[in-house]
Structures are given as structure tokens and as C-alpha cells.
Amino acid sequence: MKAVLSEPLFKQSFHYSFYQNTKKYMALTVLATARAISSVPGRDVAAVYIDGLPKPRVRWFGSQLRCLSVRTSKVVGVRREESDALMRLADACCGFVRQALIGKDENVKRLFEQAKQQEYFKDV
Numbered sequence: 616m617k618a619v620l621s622e623p624l625f626k627q628s629f630h631y632s633f634y635q636n637t638k639k640y641m642a643l644t645v646l647a648t649a650r651a652i653s654s655v656p657g658r659d660v661a662a663v664y665i666d667g668l669p670k671p672r673v674r675w676f677g678s679q680l681r682c683l684s685v686r687t688s689k690v691v692g693v694r695r696e697e698s699d700a701l702m703r704l705a706d707a708c709c710g711f712v713r714q715a716l717i718g719k720d721e722n723v724k725r726l727f728e729q730a731k732q733q734e735y736f737k738d739v
Contacts, residue, residue: 616711619704620730629736630654631712645676649683650739660686666702668692712736 619625630651634643644665652661668676670692677690693702714720715727730736 616707616726616730619708620726620733620735626734627737629708630739631709631736632739633712633716641672641676642679645679645683647739649680649685652680652685654737654739660688662688663690664693664699664702664705665690666693666706708736 630647632643632647632650637643648663648665652658652663663676663680665676668691673690673692677687680687680690693699711723712727715723718724727736731738
């Protein structure tokens with residue numbers, strides 16, 4: 616993560632939402648995705664890749680985004696994230712954020728707070 620967070624290209628690129636004590640995973644994933652896309656200035660359409668999204672849920676996911684006024688060029692469920700570099704990066708960022716927010720490692724928490732201050736991560 617230190618290498619990623621030292622690359623200015625990634626500033627304002629990572630958006631996250633954190634929910635606790637809920638089982639509404641899919642609905643909250645749609646909401647977080649919509650908020651992330653909507654928070655990017657000038658973004659009117661997006662391609663969306665979701666790790667582990669089953670094929671029957673792809674159309675549902677896209678229609679839920681449209682209900683939230685988010686236009687997509689495509690919605691794709693990625694089955695094998697290890698074969699896609701962008702999905703591996705997203706997975707690493709998710710693990711980093713999760714560890715920072717619920718973990719006990721003070722170094723990770725400190726690095727995450729720095730990354731937020733430097734505008735690498737944004738809570739949506």
C-alpha cells in the first residue's frame with residue numbers, strides 16, 4: 616500500500632463506505648457504488664466491475680444504479696480477481712481500509728489517516 620499511496624496518479628481515486636451490523640450486502644454495495652461514481656466531478660457514465668457478482672445479479676445491479684440516477688456503460692461481475700490487475704488493486708485497498716477501520720494495527724490506522732488527508736481515500 617505504501618507504493619500505491621506514494622503515486623500521485625492515484626490521488627482522489629479510492630472511494631469507500633463502511634457499514635457494520637447489517638446483512639444488506641448487495642443493496643449497500645449498490646449504494647456505495649452509486650455514491651462513489653456520483654462523487655467524481657464530470658463523471659456522467661461509468662463502467663462498473665464487481666468482484667464476485669453472480670451473473671443473475673448483473674442486470675439487477677445495473678437497474679438499481681439507474682434507480683439512483685447513475686448511468687453505466689456496463690456492469691460486469693468479475694469471477695477471478697487474481698487474473699485482473701485492477702481487481703487485485705481494489706481488493707488490496709478494501710483489505711487495507713477494513714484493517715484500518717476495524718483492526719488493531721496502529722501503523723495501518725496511521726497510514727490510512729495519512730492517505731485520507733492526502734486525498735487518496737474518500738468516504739462516500
